[in-house]
Amino acid sequence: MARTGRSAGPLGWRLLDAVEAALSALWPFRSRQAVARAFLLPALLLVGLLVIGLGYMVEYSLHELNLATYRLADDYSLANYRYLIERPTYARILWRTFLAAVIVSAVTVTLAFPYAYVLVRTPSAAMRKFLLIALFLPFFIGQVVRAYGWLIILGREGVINRGLGVIGLPPADLIFNYPAVIFGLIQYMLPFAILLIVPAIAAIGEDVERASEGLGAGWVATFRHVVIPMARPGLIGASVVVFTLTMTDFAMPEILGGGTTDFIASAIYDAFFQLSNPGLGAALSIVLVTLGSAIVAGVFYVAGTGTLGVRGGGR
Amino acid sequence: MTGPRSKAIVLWGIVWAVVITLSLPTVIVIGASFTAGEIIAFPPEGLSLRWYGELWQLDHFRDALMRTLYVSVICTALSIPVGTLAAIALVRTRFRFHNAIQVYLLLPFTIPLVVSGLSLMIFFGEIRILGQLWPVGVGLCVINLPFMIWSVSASVNALDPELENAAQNCGAPPVQTFLTVTLPAVTPGVITGALLMFILAFNEFLVSLFLTDSRTVTLPVQIYNSIRSVITPDLAAVSVVYIVIALVAIWVLDRLVGLEIFLRSK
Numbered sequence: 271m272a273r274t275g276r277s278a279g280p281l282g283w284r285l286l287d288a289v290e291a292a293l294s295a296l297w298p299f300r301s302r303q304a305v306a307r308a309f310l311l312p313a314l315l316l317v318g319l320l321v322i323g324l325g326y327m328v329e330y331s332l333h334e335l336n337l338a339t340y341r342l343a344d345d346y347s348l349a350n351y352r353y354l355i356e357r358p359t360y361a362r363i364l365w366r367t368f369l370a371a372v373i374v375s376a377v378t379v380t381l382a383f384p385y386a387y388v389l390v391r392t393p394s395a396a397m398r399k400f401l402l403i404a405l406f407l408p409f410f411i412g413q414v415v416r417a418y419g420w421l422i423i424l425g426r427e428g429v430i431n432r433g434l435g436v437i438g439l440p441p442a443d444l445i446f447n448y449p450a451v452i453f454g455l456i457q458y459m460l461p462f463a464i465l466l467i468v469p470a471i472a473a474i475g476e477d478v479e480r481a482s483e484g485l486g487a488g489w490v491a492t493f494r495h496v497v498i499p500m501a502r503p504g505l506i507g508a509s510v511v512v513f514t515l516t517m518t519d520f521a522m523p524e525i526l527g528g529g530t531t532d533f534i535a536s537a538i539y540d541a542f543f544q545l546s547n548p549g550l551g552a553a554l555s556i557v558l559v560t561l562g563s564a565i566v567a568g569v570f571y572v573a574g575t576g577t578l579g580v581r582g583g584g585r
Numbered sequence: 586m587t588g589p590r591s592k593a594i595v596l597w598g599i600v601w602a603v604v605i606t607l608s609l610p611t612v613i614v615i616g617a618s619f620t621a622g623e624i625i626a627f628p629p630e631g632l633s634l635r636w637y638g639e640l641w642q643l644d645h646f647r648d649a650l651m652r653t654l655y656v657s658v659i660c661t662a663l664s665i666p667v668g669t670l671a672a673i674a675l676v677r678t679r680f681r682f683h684n685a686i687q688v689y690l691l692l693p694f695t696i697p698l699v700v701s702g703l704s705l706m707i708f709f710g711e712i713r714i715l716g717q718l719w720p721v722g723v724g725l726c727v728i729n730l731p732f733m734i735w736s737v738s739a740s741v742n743a744l745d746p747e748l749e750n751a752a753q754n755c756g757a758p759p760v761q762t763f764l765t766v767t768l769p770a771v772t773p774g775v776i777t778g779a780l781l782m783f784i785l786a787f788n789e790f791l792v793s794l795f796l797t798d799s800r801t802v803t804l805p806v807q808i809y810n811s812i813r814s815v816i817t818p819d820l821a822a823v824s825v826v827y828i829v830i831a832l833v834a835i836w837v838l839d840r841l842v843g844l845e846i847f848l849r850s851k
Binding site for chain 2: 489548551
């Protein structure tokens, strides 16, 4: 790297010269375009693995399962998609997932916004550090371990039910139901939402707020008319990410729902591994991708891309 | 009701509620792991380290941990050069199909994990590499690559292109410019991205569930399978491994680039 290159003396220089010479012999293109293409190639290939896999997915979805041989039929058909439309189960699962995604996005963003605001505005460096660690620790622990923590707390023999037992109350069913899944998802999504809202709030000058308050607006009015509208890109970005992550989540409904509240991802899993019908699972996957992309595209079209747009691109 | 006092009460009330919600599972898991009893109880039935001792007796957990580390290292090592070069090219150069390529490279983020995992499972199955361990690392790198690209591109955006032009004006050939100007400037982004990639791979559950079998099962999948049967305190001890690694990662991140890097405005 830089420092070693400079201090390594003549040997380092000779090495570097050799690399330069070798490169200019092997790579005669001087244009930035060619370099950029070479830089992008490995990433394009790597993501290509996924794209090829998706191609297989589309292909699978167009073949019906032959129930005699348990293999996908050779001829193309839309039978899998027809089956999804005809079965009310799938519409119900889809609705349940969509509703969860709406509730989780709304609650998560509402809770994440004040957290992000305090994180940016607090004058105390120690408090800021504490809030950052409280944010990153669960973020870095992963979904399965966090769901396990909630099992210990909310389970039938869990912390809360034991507490209820001590004061003589009957145990409550706190787990394996829809609210438990929603709660677990909100807890899981909070760090994502906060991290996406923070840059938008950091971009708002504190003097703007002071000006608003100096002109006689209370903090509620300042939030409503100044801070929240200015933080809109962050709020949009956070809502979209939380919405799509919830829409496609598997672990929380499985662990905290205990099989009672299947989401689309669970239905896809079941189609592949319980029904052994990869065609149906693939069709459901394609529906999920299409629906998710359409919703996100719709939000972006109406509200702009928010903080999710990648800036740059040759300045 | 609109004075600074009510503002503080409302904001800090929500902040503390969030802090408690975020931290409670972690605290409870740590507490449960020190229990001396046979079952999870809170408050624990006496304190002991017995479940940590038993952890090392349990081959399947230890092996799963080793496999998870192996997979995470492959994922991180692969993502560093691939993601860094792609981010530099994306931010620095204007080329044809720029937007299309950007959308394409963010596909792993926009495609739902359950679909990505199954797609990779089908493809790896078709080319007969499913069931080995290294493709799991490659798969995890594919699905998390956008995080690496985002981290590095933030650093590239902060680098003034005139610095590179200056180096070249002073006669530095391209490789030297790249090694002595571009690379050091983007290092904070690379470190952040690499750390994120490692942690995400170490925690990754859903895609690993599809890409592993009983011989190559990784730790998150192992924990998931165990949760579904009987919940014993050894699982809490395993989970503490995750908490410790998360703490170490946060400490490293804070020391090397500072957690405050995430508070920058865009």
